[in-house]
């Protein structure tokens with residue numbers, strides 16, 4: 001259609017484009033229109049609007065030290081928004097799926113096999129990184145495995161185009177505009193070329209799927225070639241993961257958590273305690289090993305009573321900080337255990353019927369907020385805040401405090417006094 005547009009329609013669009021330019025850069029002649037035939041420029045309104053958006057970005061990029069040459073190189077092959085990126089913003093990932101379904105895909109037998117082979121191949125690098133950061137090699141490997149299948153699926157989308165698309169659409173407000181400026185800063189520093197700066201539709205880059213701001217804060221040049229290359233260097237990718245986890249507070253003395261068996265008379269109202277206290281209360285690890293004697297943990301029942309039970313430490317939250325999903329953090333932790341030779345989960349997951357979807361979780365958050373028990377966003381996401389609120393509600397109602405959100409619990413919150 002864009003090649004058969006009528007002259008009259010092109011004129012209307014051209015006027016629109018000029019007024020957009022005036023809005024974007026008051027008092028300035030729009031540089032873009034000067035270098036392009038106006039009718040040609042207007043023949044695709046999406047392209048025109050996009051170029052106007054890009055030009056409006058230039059002053060902020062310049063203020064951050066991005067040269068004209070790098071700015072122009074970054075956008076040279078980026079002429080339009082990426083329609084697939086916009087379509088993806090309307091889908092959902094880990095939050096929409098039950099934990100157990102996510103785990104099946106994330107911790108598959110094939111991934112465990114591939115991960116163990118990569119661990120053997122990169123043993124010396126991983127040992128060196130672990131010695132420097134205190135982050136266990138199995139955790140680093142697992143993170144790499146979940147993010148990009150050990151570098152095999154680092155993403156093929158142009159990061160600049162993906163971020164520009166999301167920024168122009170103002171998806172999540174200013175977040176992606178800031179990430180786009182951070183990406184330009186990375187290009188200016190010469191860590192990667194525009195053509196090789198690739199990743200996922202949401203702007204997460206390379207083998208570790210860092211957003212540009214995370215890259216600037218945490219990426220490491222471990223192989224010493226002067227570039228922090230999370231796209232092509234295994235050593236840089238692994239060290240960047242470990243650096244990220246260390247910087248966010250990974251505690252080297254503790255695991256992420258442990259699958260456990262709770263005794264039948266376990267008091268769920270005391271769900272957060274020292275590991276030694278859990279041991280005294282007859283909580284046992286399913287792999288038969290002893291619990292550590294120090295460190296704090298809390299009970300995590302991602303499928304409710306009857307499903308697998310875990311004690312999770314602060315390190316679980318460190319992993320979860322990267323991707324705020326319980327399913328994600330559990331997948332990284334469990335994959336790490338499997339890569340280190342540990343067993344599959346001992347307990348079976350419950351039936352699929354007994355869980356709330358995103359809308360249900362949102363309704364539960366609203367209901368618990370009205371009772372003064374929940375202070376977070378009504379975002380439809382399960383996490384530690386909602387779990388604590390559910391537990392407080394359950395304790396108040398005198399029912400088992402497993403922190404697990406079910407349709408029955410939502411009905412009780414909605415209908416009860």
Ligand code: CA
Pocket residue numbers: 220221222223224225226227228229233236
């Ligand atoms: Ca490097």
